[in-house]
Amino acid sequence: MQDFTEKTRITKEHYSQLVKSADRGSNWRKDLPKAFIIGGLICAAGQLLSELYSSAGLSDKAAATAVSISLIFASALLTGLGLYEKLAKHAGAGTLVPITGFANSVCAPALEFRTEGFVTGLGAKIFVICGPVILYGTLASIAYGLIYWLFKA
DSSP states (O other): OOHHHHHOOOOOHHHHHHHHHHHHOOOOHHHHHHHHHHHHHHHHHHHHHHHHHHHHHHHHHHHHHHHHHHHHHHHHHHHHHTTHHHHHHHHHHHHSHHHHHHHHHHHHHHHGGGGIIIIIIIHHHHHHHHHHHHHHHHHHHHHHHHHHHHHHH
């Protein structure tokens, strides 16, 4: 058994070589404008929806809620159809930052593990990625609130 583990043990140098061979690098001169443009288009679509909902007679607060619901639904639908991942490959952070990226982070693991059943697959894996975001976002807001409360004038 010891002979097997010695043969399978990886050195830091070998690991570094593996990482370098797998890293495709980033062409930020090309990726940055694409992320900016596609992320901007998502935000422009949200603004367009807001204008449409407002012109349909919804209050500003109701229109904002309807926009959020619409963008979340569109993201979940595109994730389910396998199109969101294709868009994200080109847009990078442009699709991750808006609310659509958060909806995708909830739907993607749920779809990936759905074959394991509703409880152990979908139910257990649905918050794999966004769970830490919710947890640390909540903790950060509590910490910020306490600091604000302690130092307010």
